[in-house]
Each structure stands twice: as C-alpha cells, then as structure tokens.
Amino acid sequence: AQTVTQSQPEMSVQEAETVTLSCTYDTSESDYYLFWYKQPPSRQMILVIRQEAYKQQNATENRFSVNFQKAAKSFSLKISDSQLGDAAMYFCAYRSSGSARQLTFGSGTQLTVLP
Amino acid sequence: EAGVTQFPSHSVIEKGQTVTLRCDPISGHDNLYWYRRVMGKEIKFLLHFVKESKQDESGMPNNRFLAERTGGTYSTLKVQPAELEDSGVYFCASSPLANYGYTFGSGTRLTVV
Numbered sequence: 205a206q207t208v209t210q211s212q213p214e215m216s217v218q219e220a221e222t223v224t225l226s227c228t229y230d231t232s233e234s235d236y237y238l239f240w241y242k243q244p245p246s247r248q249m250i251l252v253i254r255q256e257a258y259k260q261q262n263a264t265e266n267r268f269s270v271n272f273q274k275a276a277k278s279f280s281l282k283i284s285d286s287q288l289g290d291a292a293m294y295f296c297a298y299r300s301s302g303s304a305r306q307l308t309f310g311s312g313t314q315l316t317v318l319p
Numbered sequence: 320e321a322g323v324t325q326f327p328s329h330s331v332i333e334k335g336q337t338v339t340l341r342c343d344p345i346s347g348h349d350n351l352y353w354y355r356r357v358m359g360k361e362i363k364f365l366l367h368f369v370k371e372s373k374q375d376e377s378g379m380p381n382n383r384f385l386a387e388r389t390g391g392t393y394s395t396l397k398v399q400p401a402e403l404e405d406s407g408v409y410f411c412a413s414s415p416l417a418n419y420g421y422t423f424g425s426g427t428r429l430t431v432v
Contacts (some may be wrong), residue, residue, distance in 0.1 A: 249410060249423035295362065305350060309362040
C-alpha cells in the first residue's frame with residue numbers, strides 16, 4: 205500500500221518570501237500521479253499543482269513549483285512571493301496510474317503567512 | 320460550471336441518531352468519491368462510484384455507513400447509528416471518466432455528541 209508523509213505539521217513564512225513544504229511517499233509502482241491540494245478556511249479543497257511520475261520536468265503553476273525527486277520519492281512544494289491568501293492547510297496526495305482512482309493523502313501542513 | 324455541492328455544511332447530532340449527507344457532483348462527471356478527515360488525521364478514502372455502480376468501497380469503515388448514487392447523479396452517505404468516532408469532515412469529489420483531475424466539494428462537518 206502507498207503511504208504519503210508530510211513531516212511538517214506547521215510552517216510559517218513572511219509575506220513575499222519563499223517557503224518549501226516537504227512530502228515523501230512510498231510506493232512500488234513506477235507510474236503514478238502526485239498532487240498538492242490547498243484547503244483554506246472555507247474548507248474547499250483546491251488543486252494547486254500535479255505531477256506525472258513519467259515526466260522528468262518539474263511542474264510549475266505561476267508562483268507554485270515542485271521539486272520532484274523520483275528516486276528519493278520526494279515531492280516538495282515551493283511557494284514563491286508568498287501572499288496572505290496562500291495561508292491554508294496543504295495536502296500532498298498520491299494516485300496510482302492504474303484502475304484505482306482514489307487519492308492517498310498526507311496528514312497536511314498548516315501554512316501561516318505573516319504580514 | 321457549477322462545482323461539487325455538499326449538503327449540509329455542518330451537522331451536529333447525538334450518538335445513536337441517523338444522519339444523511341448529500342453530494343451533487345459536477346454535471347457529467349461519472350466518477351464520484353467520498354473521503355473523510357477525522358480530527359487531526361489524514362484524509363481517508365471511503366468509496367468510489369462510477370455512475371451508479373460502486374467501483375471501490377474498500378474504505379468504508381463498517382456497516383453503519385451506507386452510500387448510494389441513484390441514477391448516477393447525486394450521492395448520499397448515511398450513517399446509522401452515528402458514533403462519536405464518526406465526527407469529522409466528509410468530502411465529496413467528482414471527475415469525468417478516464418480523467419485524473421478531481422474537483423472537491425467544501426465538505427460536511429459532522430459532529431456527533
């Protein structure tokens with residue numbers, strides 16, 4: 205079974221600075237998908253970024269980018285130029301490329317952005 | 320396009336009572352998922368519908384939980400009778416067939432007292 209670990213329960217960053225959230229996972233599969241979801245106080249789970257394991261290039265979405273290290277099974281999220289609206293719970297998630305479409309989540313990292 | 324809608328947003332019930340949660344997926348999304356997050360723990364998969372059929376219900380904790388998706392549209396998740404450990408946030412998500420992008424609802428916060 206796959207597991208996802210987020211070792212940082214809480215993180216804080218100064219507005220306009222950069223922060224990196226860590227995520228590691230364990231799997232025996234070679235093809236899979238990785239995701240970062242954001243959950244603000246409104247509770248809506250919002251997809252931030254996704255990465256296909258077969259792609260060597262790290263995914264980027266505006267101020268959000270990932271550092272995907274397949275051999276190390278690491279998938280960190282970097283938020284550049286942090287904004288107050290980035291404050292949220294961030295979840296790392298794994299999904300197999302096979303027929304099972306369920307997501308396996310980490311325990312989350314609560315990000316605080318300081319003005 | 321309307322998003323995934325969940326009702327109610329909050330529910331407080333007494334132990335032993337019955338509660339029914341509802342999820343309206345995005346129109347045309349054949350895949351519908353239920354997840355829950357018990358306080359402070361990981362978000363856990365409960366089950367997966369493809370249209371009206373249960374594709375995978377391996378995450379359902381016990382037979383007090385019953386999920387249905389009549390006609391392949393909205394889904395309900397009934398907890399009967401509710402126990403204290405059922406408290407948490409229940410999320411619904413949907414996606415089109417053969418697409419790995421999910422859209423989540425805002426969840427239902429269930430408190431059993």
